[in-house]
Amino acid sequence: MSRYVPDLDKGKGLYFLFIKAEARTPGGLVARPVLTGYYKSDKFKNRPYDPYLVYTSPDEAVLCADSFQSMYTQMLCGLLMREEVLRMGAVFASGLLRAIRFLQLNWKQLSEDIKTGVLNPKITDPSIRTRMEEILRPNRELADFITEECEGENWERIITRIWPNTKYLDVIVTGAMAQYIPTLDYYSGGLPLACTMYASSECYFGLNLKPMCTPNEVSYTIMPNMGYFEFIPHDPINRVNLSRDSPPRLVDLADVEVGKEYEIVVTTYAGLCRYRVGDILKVSSFYNNAPQFKFIRRKNVLLSIDADKTDESELQKGIDNASELLLEFDTSVVEYTSYADTKNIPGHYVIYWELLVKDQAKSPSDEVLNKCCLAIEDSLNTVYRQCRVTDNSIGPLEIRVVKNGTFEELMDYAISRGASINQYKVPRCVSFAPIMELLDSRLVSVHFSPAAPHWTPQEV
Structure with missing residues (x-):
């Protein structure tokens, strides 16, 4: 990102990050999304300082399982540090739009908290309240500014109006998320949409080496050290026969062809063997010898x-x-x-x-x-x-x-x-x-x- 956007180490990222509830399999194993596992791990909690990865959201808010309290605190901190925000994001485009909608519904109370320096009593999580005592201070000028920007009906460019130094939005807008692009453009005034990576809970697949390209040009370069990748040729008209008597033909990563569509199959370090992720990809080009793929859709x-x-x-x-x-x-x-x-x-x-x-x-x-x-x-x-x-x-x-x-x-x-x-x-x-x-x-x-x-x- 620093090749395209300078000075990202001189500000913060307003990222809306959340954990989800965990479940257990019949065999007793913990089942949860990969990001929930990461946020709850010591690797996240005790991560070393990195000037390029400084967030406005405190860890206590990210790790709160109550979605309202988590979102409220993250939005409040984002408003308090609005001039330091250089980039804004969420995992999916829908998550960022949900945060804007949250601001539309709760700006009065958020503004009141900033005005008085007193946290909303609806925020009951003890760790959040303790952390916010260190952050929240009365600021009438900021509260008046937020009221002026939010009280009207016009929410066009609200992101750049409140967070004027924002240089891009870091969200996934490929596949089904493309439906949110017009709304994001409305709220942001057309800020660049950076789709930086292609990953799932099963495996990390690859990177977008040109993250500031337009959404319809996004291609991901598969990283062969993340797992062993194979591909089933996908014919959208004549569906592949998946019976045991006629197993699908698998193509190695090095043998895919530009212009053709494939369903990706992964074998991972964690133990998945020829697991069908369900994503349909199209080979767009090669970066050196590594194929680059456009995400087309989820299968079925x-x-x-x-x-x-x-x-x-x-x-x-x-x-x-x-x-x-x-x-x-x-x-x-x-x-x-x-x-x-x-x-x-x-x-x-x-x-x-x-x-x-x-x-x-x-x-x-x-x-x-x-x-x-x-x-x-x-x-x-x-x-x-x-x-x-x-x-x-x-x-x-x-x-x-x-x-x-x-x-x-x-x-x-x-x-x-x-x-x-x-x-x-x-x-x-x-x-x-x-x-x-x-x-x-x-x-x-x-x-x-x-x-x-x-x-x-x-x-x-």
Whole structure:
């Protein structure tokens, strides 16, 4: 980064970092995201001083499991040190936008804390309160400034207005996170978006050697010392046969070809053997002899808001479970599709339903359809439910009931654009603006999940 952005050692980074609840496997092993393991380790807590890695967030806030207290303290410290902030970031773009939304909702209390020098009584974590006694001092001038910037309706360029020395945003905006780029540009006034690395809990894969490039140009150079990497050629039309009788053909790292797509397979020092991560990559070029890859998408993923990844089978299971609530009303789901609504923060899943109501006198009530939303959420994976319950990074699921015949109109539209009537299938996820407009123009009713889905830290 110092090759592209000078003097990063002369300021601080406002990074919103969080831990997640841990679980245990049936065999008793601790299961947690890799970053949670790192933040809770002595390597993080006792890390040596590095002028390039100085954060505004105190460790006590990062290590607080209560998401509200953690976010509040990190935002407060970021405001107190606003002129020292040279870069801002989170793991995903959605996390940074969630922090801006948090500021929109809580700026009055944050400003009051700065004005009086007294920490919000909602922050009860003893270690945070002790640490903030060393940091927080009354500052009426700063409090007035924050009030002036935040009290109006105009939040355009709010990042550079409050943190004027910010040089770039350090967030992942490839893959599903690309949907947040316009919103980030709005809040930041078009600050560069740096995608610095490609990693997962299973393995660290590689680096973006040109971190200040535009998001659509991001390529990651695989680091062969991080693990042993192999690749399954990916044909999006003719899916690879994965049966035992016909195992997929594996290509070594040195033998991939520019322009082709592959599913990455890793063997790691930690013990994973030929583990399929589920990422689809495209070879863009070579750096010396090391191939560089563009992240294309997660395999089979339909919906994603934050760290969640929901595929078609999971969504179908949720629809099936919710449909059972309609049986006593002689009602069934004729067709459905979905999309990830990220216009508001936090984003949420939207499911379009076309219903067959056999007896209008017994049609399901709003309360029943609201329960259908919750039934779908309860059927989704543990990462989704954790994001809903503890992280508040995903909003309540929404069902939009459309008029009868809507999905026939959708098919007619697809055929008018060249789709084959013999091969047409209802898309289970949509994002094309004209299709969204067609669906929304046929709305009958709108319903939201009335509560958070079930989730416990014991789930894996």
